[in-house]
Amino acid sequence: MIDFEGKHIGLFGGTFDPFHNAHRQLIVSALEQLPLDVVLVMPLGQAPHKKRRISLAAHRYEMARLGIDGLSRVVVSDDEIRTPGVDYTYETILRLKEQHCPAAITVLVGSDVLLSIDSWYRVKDLMGEISLAVVRRGDDDIKVLENKAEETAARYGAKIVFFDMPPSMLASSDLRRIHENQGDFRDKCPDSVVAFIERHRLYSLSPVYSMVDDDDWERLVALEGWSWRFISQERRVHSASVAQYAGKLASLYEVDIWKAIAAGLLHDMAKEFPLEEQKDLARQYLDDETLFLTLSDDLMHGPAAAKFISKTCGKCEVEFLDAIAFHSTGRGDMSVLGQILFLADKIAFDRTFRRLDAIRSLAEDGNLDDAMKLCLEEIFTALKYSGVEVNSLSLNAYRKYAGGASS
Numbered sequence: 001m002i003d004f005e006g007k008h009i010g011l012f013g014g015t016f017d018p019f020h021n022a023h024r025q026l027i028v029s030a031l032e033q034l035p036l037d038v039v040l041v042m043p044l045g046q047a048p049h050k051k052r053r054i055s056l057a058a059h060r061y062e063m064a065r066l067g068i069d070g071l072s073r074v075v076v077s078d079d080e081i082r083t084p085g086v087d088y089t090y091e092t093i094l095r096l097k098e099q100h101c102p103a104a105i106t107v108l109v110g111s112d113v114l115l116s117i118d119s120w121y122r123v124k125d126l127m128g129e130i131s132l133a134v135v136r137r138g139d140d141d142i143k144v145l146e147n148k149a150e151e152t153a154a155r156y157g158a159k160i161v162f163f164d165m166p167p168s169m170l171a172s173s174d175l176r177r178i179h180e181n182q183g184d185f186r187d188k189c190p191d192s193v194v195a196f197i198e199r200h201r202l203y204s205l206s207p208v209y210s211m212v213d214d215d216d217w218e219r220l221v222a223l224e225g226w227s228w229r230f231i232s233q234e235r236r237v238h239s240a241s242v243a244q245y246a247g248k249l250a251s252l253y254e255v256d257i258w259k260a261i262a263a264g265l266l267h268d269m270a271k272e273f274p275l276e277e278q279k280d281l282a283r284q285y286l287d288d289e290t291l292f293l294t295l296s297d298d299l300m301h302g303p304a305a306a307k308f309i310s311k312t313c314g315k316c317e318v319e320f321l322d323a324i325a326f327h328s329t330g331r332g333d334m335s336v337l338g339q340i341l342f343l344a345d346k347i348a349f350d351r352t353f354r355r356l357d358a359i360r361s362l363a364e365d366g367n368l369d370d371a372m373k374l375c376l377e378e379i380f381t382a383l384k385y386s387g388v389e390v391n392s393l394s395l396n397a398y399r400k401y402a403g404g405a406s407s
């Protein structure tokens with residue numbers, strides 16, 4: 001953990017969906033013009049309005065990480081993502097102060113935020129804890145901002161300073177338009193962020209999120225926040241990409257989209273548990289010693305995750321748990337949800353292997369069984385190449401999808 005004790009922190013929060021050039025420029029300008037030791041970039045966990053759909057936290061956190069690359073004195077924090085419940089800046093500030101004892105915190109905001117400051121949660125208490133640094137862009141109406149700053153200082157005792165950045169080419173309405181058209185982010189985001197968006201097809205797949213109802217969306221955000229601590233960032237990005245693609249497949253096969261996304265988010269959550277713990281959990285889940293003994297070490301994490309989830313979250317549907325338990329191996333008797341998770345894990349856009357596009361086409365064109373067959377063939381080829389024996393569950397799955405008898 002980075003030591004912020006006695007430091008002057010500039011806190012820059014936002015959804016970062018995506019992290020774009022104006023975000024980066026704001027950070028650079030703040031560090032140049034304000035007496036800050038460090039800027040803490042904090043992607044939002046749960047928005048106060050649950051109707052709002054934003055990309056999964058792992059994707060947004062990764063874009064922020066990529067977007068600040070090469071800047072010194074800038075750190076991305078997952079504090080709000082890890083913390084359960086709706087994120088309010090006031091509570092984030094109190095947590096930061098309690099955990100890190102900084103000398104001061106200045107919250108960095110755009111001019112639009114100053115103009116809507118009265119709607120902030122516990123704004124007077126918040127202003128007692130921080131300074132506010134408002135960025136002026138060349139195209140802002142300076143007089144309006146100064147009047148609002150004076151009024152805010154008088155009403156809440158707020159300490160407000162301004163800093164400047166070049167007029168941005170990038171209004172948020174531009175970005176929204178690009179989002180809506182699932183368009184091109186080149187020249188609008190740092191190159192590494194653009195490459196990430198393109199590779200993961202982030203915004204061409206995101207319409208599936210709006211197909212999840214508000215309460216289920218809130219549960220998904222909470223699930224991602226809960227599973228966050230168990231896995232590394234690399235695995236979180238994989239899980240989010242599997243979740244997104246599983247959601248898309250679910251929308252094509254009339255499977256509950258929230259269940260598919262949730263299964264994607266959680267499927268690898270036990271993969272970094274100590275192996276003995278994975279084995280213990282897997283043995284409990286399978287409750288079949290013969291079957292358990294067929295699993296190699298790297299196949300333990302599926303049933304281990306299923307057991308861990310059922311123990312921790314209480315009652316869960318067997319279909320959901322089985323999809324997670326057998327996501328690596330498949331098996332002869334799989335639900336459609338199980339097939340979707342199995343495939344999404346192998347062909348989500350973070351993957352690269354030989355016949356990926358062919359498998360995706362089959363899966364997206366309504367031929368889920370054929371996609372399973374082809375995908376299993378690819379896995380068998382890869383295993384043979386590595387000298388690893390195919391698990392009997394996978395052979396059963398293959399027999400079924402290749403048209404033979406399953407057992």
Ligand SMILES: [Fe+2]
Pocket residue numbers: 267268271301302327328345
């Ligand atoms: Fe896995």
Ligand SMILES: [Fe+2]
Pocket residue numbers: 238242267268345
């Ligand atoms: Fe996986």
